[in-house]
Amino acid sequence: MERHFDEGLKELHKDILRMAALAQEAIFKSIEALKNRDRTQAQVVIDADNKIDELELVVDERCVDLIARYQPMAGDLRFITTGMKINADLERIADLAVDIGQRVLELADKPLLKPLIDIPKLSAIAQGMVKDAIDAFINKDMALAKEVIISDNSADQLRNQICDELVNDFLAKDAASAHRAVPLLLIARYLERICDHATNIAEDVIYMAEGKVIKHHPEKLAD
């Protein structure tokens, strides 16, 4: 019984790591598609979302099944219910990569508004935060979870900077830029929402391990 439960937990680790890898890959590929204005690559990201959707359901089933079958005690129970929440976050991260892919389809036949520097930078931050948040969960690494929460500030700042520039230097100056600037503005927001999901995950990890509410209380991070 005990052994089967441990095996079930290990499978859950593996599934969540796989979800996270697929989500990170989707972000990476969607931004590559943007950089190359590559319609085919964008479509690949959009089509691959099915796989993540299916896996989300498998993970959810595994979690409910583990609880129903083994009636785990407090610590393990909280690990599993946290896993269910993280699973939902990862699925939505992948959805946001699909949103990026769709904006790339709109942009693919238009010249780039400007060389892309900050958006790939924000994307790299987002991918790193997702990776770290999941590692923090699997390894119950509180220091890493806290780092993820702190790095959300730089993601917010970079997002604001990108959006302000798109509005002030393009949209507010040249109406002809609208069809190219608006999709970029949305992509910057999608990336920042990915960072928010990673932050959610990190907050849940801290709550799981310490029973301490960081969620909605960033000032408690230093405790």
Place this chain on the structure above:
Amino acid sequence: MERHFDEGLKELHKDILRMAALAQEAIFKSIEALKNRDRTQAQVVIDADNKIDELELVVDERCVDLIARYQPMAGDLRFITTGMKINADLERIADLAVDIGQRVLELADKPLLKPLIDIPKLSAIAQGMVKDAIDAFINKDMALAKEVIISDNSADQLRNQICDELVNDFLAKDAASAHRAVPLLLIARYLERICDHATNIAEDVIYMAEGKVIKHHPEKLAD
């Protein structure tokens, strides 16, 4: 024991209905603030979010506690784990109302771009979908859950119409409209994401009750 469990479940119903009421109120007030370009009202929505954040944690605790204490069987267990997911959706819906409030602060000192008709319409759809999705959960009303999923199509269409109009009739014609059109465009997207959360809830309700995967498979709605 049985009686205490039933009482716990009833409390969970009440908490989730309260979360949903707060979320609906936040959407309503944020759009009223927009209509009246009322900075104070927008700030009220932003400040009220704390209450919803606190309640989210209470509900989460209640769910884990119910599972740990009573080790409920399959049906009740699934109801509770679904409640946890719905709880997270409701909290994010309230966050989106805060996002609307923040855009209202940006718009408050500027004349309106055009009379607001479609955005309040989309807001009414969003509020209705949230209400129905929660009622479907509490009453295990599958027909109502399916209605919610179907109405997401009209929300999508209305969102697209609003955004196309803002880009084509304003941003692409008159660069001077940028600072007023972009926040409206974002508000339309926030509202549509609220509808998406309501749809998530409805899909989870159907899965909970029928074990049928509507999530990511809208074509199965007719079954």
